[in-house]
Amino acid sequence: MTTILWIVLGAVLLGALQAGLRQLRMPEASCSWCTRVSGHTVTGHTVDTCQGPRIAEQQRADIDAAHQRDLKRCAEQLTERASRREAEKTRTDTRLRIEHIGTVTTRGHEIHITGWQFSALPYGVKAASSQTFGHRGRPEQTYGWSVQELHAMAHGGACRCDVVRLARTLH
Structure with a gap:
């Protein structure tokens, strides 16, 4: 009976030791941004070192800059057309x-x-x-x-x- 008691006591102590070690062990670094985007837990880096948000921000900035260039080009084309129409009107008025x-x-x-x-x-x-x-x-x-x-x-x-x-x- 003492042998069984020692086996049970050893199992309880081993379980308690494993639980204590799990709590003491540092959690693995995970990135909340990559986890949110991919839908899966992503480990190996933190959100502070993640390149994803910076790349996404750069892409948004590039898209915004391209949109601004398009708006500027359209405004220049409209100004040019208005200028040509005005020049043609002036020309025909002075014939x-x-x-x-x-x-x-x-x-x-x-x-x-x-x-x-x-x-x-x-x-x-x-x-x-x-x-x-x-x-x-x-x-x-x-x-x-x-x-x-x-x-x-x-x-x-x-x-x-x-x-x-x-x-x-x-x-």
Whole structure:
């Protein structure tokens, strides 16, 4: 009977010793951020040394910066479009009335506009005198009219001749 008593006493002491050691043992380091993200307990590092939150924050910052660049580019495009519309409106508002249609031809890499007559005042105002216009070289606008518009009037419509190809390089 004493042997059994000693065996039981030894088992109780061993159990108590194991329980005491478990409580004394340092808990394994675990990362609450990685545990939350993965759904599993992640050990080996703590949240203080974890790279996950820093990487996530950098990704958010990169996305925000890209979004800000997109917003800035869109605003610049809208400003550019408004500027072009305003320039086109100004150009059309200051057009002189055409009194006589001339010719628009090319010679080498030059556009020659000859024989055109424009009123001396803008389109909506009657003029007593007119101005003859002739230009050689690369005119971009003539009295508010673009080279393409004058060329279309001279030909009676759109075409694909050398003037059209050369006029595309004016812009």
